[in-house]
Every structure is written in structure tokens, then in C-alpha cells.
Amino acid sequence: MSGDQARLPVAIVGGLHADARRAAVEEILRTVPGSVALHHDLTSAVDSAVHRTVRDADGLLGSGNAPLVNDCACCALREDLVPELLRLAEAGRHRLAVVELWDSVEPQGMAPVIAAAGAPLALTGVATAVDPALVLPYLSNSDDLADAGLAAAPTDQRTVADTFARQLEYPTVIALVEGSLCGEDGEVADETDHALLAQLTPGARKIRVAGGALGAALLAGFDVAAAAARVHPACALLPQECDEHGASTFVWRRERPFHPQRLYTALEDLTCAAARSRGRFWLADRPDTLLSWDAAGGALCVESAGPWLAALPDAAWEMVPAERRLAASVDWHPEHGDRCQYLTFISPGLDRDGLSALLDSCLLTDDEYTAGRDRWRQLPHAFDDLLDPVT
Incomplete structure (x- = not known):
């Protein structure tokens, strides 16, 4: 293939709230014909490998394992991600590849990896999936990721709260997934929850997953350099009063x-x-x-x-x-x-x-x-x- 036919759009969907993230990815697979989701499950890293799955709207297409790199599951993800995306691009059967990040993996760490790969991959969108009712509980959670079973590497010293905050602030799209869509019977988000999320993410588009517009938003394009500048301490786009x-x-x-x-x-x-x-x-x-x-x-x-x-x-x-x-x-x-x-x-x-x-x-x-x-x-x-x- 050559030209536009060889170009594979790639979108990232992350988020600590796993049920919301999965619901968002399933919605994209359902509404974007020819889309495929690539996911690396870091939970299995205790067995010295990261489990990889590829699926579309009809189910599992393939699976495999990526060996750990320096005992680091997140490093294994970085090493395996681009080759797998290139394999999907070479197959020429997909309109969009969705990289569903594992719980504590931050989009800011993966977006530059994909963007640096260049053609035929094109990073076109980055989203974090969120249940607005859980924003304050997650931001208030001071547990270490390691204690919560969510550490991405042996040296991972992040907390649930600071990881979740960065997942919110980097992407240009926030995928809103209410509790019922996640298969949960938890609290329903109120006006305060939505106002808090809006103030935390002033520059991001808020898209309700049930509306069917998420896939199109993630094909609109993503500027890695601008995203890095937006969260850099020296020139961060900070919220307004x-x-x-x-x-x-x-x-x-x-x-x-x-x-x-x-x-x-x-x-x-x-x-x-x-x-x-x-x-x-x-x-x-x-x-x-x-x-x-x-x-x-x-x-x-x-x-x-x-x-x-x-x-x-x-x-x-x-x-x-x-x-x-x-x-x-x-x-x-x-x-x-x-x-x-x-x-x-x-x-x-x-x-x-x-x-x-x-x-x-x-x-x-x-x-x-x-x-x-x-x-x-x-x-x-x-x-x-x-x-x-x-x-």
C-alpha cells in the first residue's frame, strides 16, 4: 500500500477507572467500522510477561505475551507497542487502532512513543475515560499504586491521586462514562462532580460515550508537542478562576x-x-x-x-x-x-x-x-x- 491507504490512525484511551475505559473502547469499536483495540495487561507481569490482546467489535482477534524488560512491565509495553501497531498497519484491514492503556499507564508516556514512530502510524487522538462520580474519590486517594496493585514498574512510587490527575490533564478528550454504562450500581454524578471535572480539564472536549461521537473525536488529530507544553510547569495552561x-x-x-x-x-x-x-x-x-x-x-x-x-x-x-x-x-x-x-x-x-x-x-x-x-x-x-x- 502507499499514500493514505498505508496510514493507520492510532488513538489512545486511558484511565484508572477500568470499567469506564473498557466501556469507551467498546463504544469506539461498535461505532467506527474497521476499528481494532490493542491492549497490554500489566497485571500478568508477575509471571514475567505482559499479556497482549487484539480485538474488534466481534471479539478477540489474537493474543500473545511480551517479555518483561529489566523487570519492568511498562518498559515491556513500550518495546512491544509500536511493532504491534506496525503489524496492524501492514495488514491494511483497519480504519483505526485504539491503544487501550492499562489502568495506571499515563497517556503522556505513550503518546510520544507512537508519534515518534512516524509513517505509517499517525496519532490522531488521546482520551481519558472517566465516571464523573468517581473524580473526587480518585483525587482524594493517597494510596501508593504499589499498595493498590497498580504499579507499572518495581520503582513506581506514584499514588492513585497524582496518577489520576495527570491522566485527566494531558488528553484533549475526556470520555464521560456514567456508572450505569460501566455495569455498576454506584452513585450517579451530580452537578458538583461535573463542575469539578470541567474545572480540572478546561481545555479538553467532554464527550458522553453513549452519544456515539467519541470515535470521530479521536480521529481529529493530536499535537504531541502542544500537549507537552500544555502540562509543562513553565508554561502549563492552568485553569482560570x-x-x-x-x-x-x-x-x-x-x-x-x-x-x-x-x-x-x-x-x-x-x-x-x-x-x-x-x-x-x-x-x-x-x-x-x-x-x-x-x-x-x-x-x-x-x-x-x-x-x-x-x-x-x-x-x-x-x-x-x-x-x-x-x-x-x-x-x-x-x-x-x-x-x-x-x-x-x-x-x-x-x-x-x-x-x-x-x-x-x-x-x-x-x-x-x-x-x-x-x-x-x-x-x-x-x-x-x-x-x-x-x-
Whole structure:
């Protein structure tokens, strides 16, 4: 085959809620003629292999096992995924290949793998399937994936909450699957559940699986570079202020840096104040380092995301992605450049006033601020254990 005939569209459907994910995939197979689903079950990795199945609307087409790579089931998935997709493309019988990810596998980890393969594969859509009634319970679940039997590798230290949050925030499509469609008799999503999901995923299309439009949405195209920029701490497309049906998004933006010790002391209260919070910030004792804030389920991850653009020499700017330069230029400060505090908190029952007061109290005071950067660097290095752990 050649030209368009040789091109195999590939869509990813993921999600920790396995019943919702399966319902979404079954709907695609039913409504898109010639579609096929490829799934790697990492549950069987205890037997030193990952079980692979290929099916269409009529049932199972084939199965096999992919051996573990360095005792890592997720690594085995990466090694086996593209060859299997290429085999499906070569067969020339399919209009769409749906990669149904296993529970805790994040779309952001697999999308670049497929996109990098190039022709004849074409990544055309990424979706996470969700039952809106389960969004808050999942975001509140602080269990380690390993304890829940969902770890994708021996070194997997993720939690249910932070994994679910990233699964929501990366794709351009959210497939809505109510409990009855999942074969469950659980709670029915209410207005607060839907409002919370909408605020967590402002840039994604929400498509009810029962409506039959999911397959077409996943053939529309997907930009891997844009998706990566959308979730990168330096230029993330963060949610806007909102208060609807009992779910709230609070956006806190300031210019001056945090006092490291006061912020460190407040971390527990700030982390537990919302179901989900994320953003970027800077510390007075580390003025050149862009720090990422990523919290869900009562657990916080603070990491260095490299230097602020203002800390780079002019010659280095050409090596910075255009998306980041654009994001920095929007609120460029005459003194601090792109250095800023930009944090968002999303939750039902959010205490905006309390959060704002607590965050403001962690900033440098007027006297501390006017003392200048040499004095700032002498402040207590309270985040050293988090940012520079001894290994």
C-alpha cells in the first residue's frame, strides 16, 4: 500500500477507572467500522510477561505475551507497542487502532512513543475515560499504586491521586462514562462532580460515550508537542478562576518570592486545602530556579523545572521552545522577568480567603524584599531536603 491507504490512525484511551475505559473502547469499536483495540495487561507481569490482546467489535482477534524488560512491565509495553501497531498497519484491514492503556499507564508516556514512530502510524487522538462520580474519590486517594496493585514498574512510587490527575490533564478528550454504562450500581454524578471535572480539564472536549461521537473525536488529530507544553510547569495552561455548583478554582498570582522557611512550614496546610493544586513558584534563596508545585490526594511533589528564562543568557533563548517564550512574555516583569508565583487550587468547598491569607503570609515582607538578593540567599534553605536529597 502507499499514500493514505498505508496510514493507520492510532488513538489512545486511558484511565484508572477500568470499567469506564473498557466501556469507551467498546463504544469506539461498535461505532467506527474497521476499528481494532490493542491492549497490554500489566497485571500478568508477575509471571514475567505482559499479556497482549487484539480485538474488534466481534471479539478477540489474537493474543500473545511480551517479555518483561529489566523487570519492568511498562518498559515491556513500550518495546512491544509500536511493532504491534506496525503489524496492524501492514495488514491494511483497519480504519483505526485504539491503544487501550492499562489502568495506571499515563497517556503522556505513550503518546510520544507512537508519534515518534512516524509513517505509517499517525496519532490522531488521546482520551481519558472517566465516571464523573468517581473524580473526587480518585483525587482524594493517597494510596501508593504499589499498595493498590497498580504499579507499572518495581520503582513506581506514584499514588492513585497524582496518577489520576495527570491522566485527566494531558488528553484533549475526556470520555464521560456514567456508572450505569460501566455495569455498576454506584452513585450517579451530580452537578458538583461535573463542575469539578470541567474545572480540572478546561481545555479538553467532554464527550458522553453513549452519544456515539467519541470515535470521530479521536480521529481529529493530536499535537504531541502542544500537549507537552500544555502540562509543562513553565508554561502549563492552568485553569482560570471559577465557582460553580459547589466546585471552585482559586488562582493565586504574586510577583515577590516566597520566604523558604515560612512556605515550608505551611506546606501541609496548603497541600490539604484542595483536591488538586498545581503551578509554578520561586523561592528567595533560589531565585534562578523555576519550581513546580504538584499536589493531589494530600501529597505534594515539589521539583526543579530548570531555570527561569530571566536567569538564562540571551544566547540560550534560541534553544527554548517557542511555547515557553510566549508564556513568559505575557506577564514579563521589568525586574523579575518571568519569575512569578502562579498556583491554582481546585476543590469543592474551597476556602479562598484562608488560602490567600496563608500564601500571602509566606511571601517576603517589605523589609525582607528590599534587603536584596544577596540577603535572600542567606535565608534558611528549608527546601534542600526536598530539592537536593542525599542519595
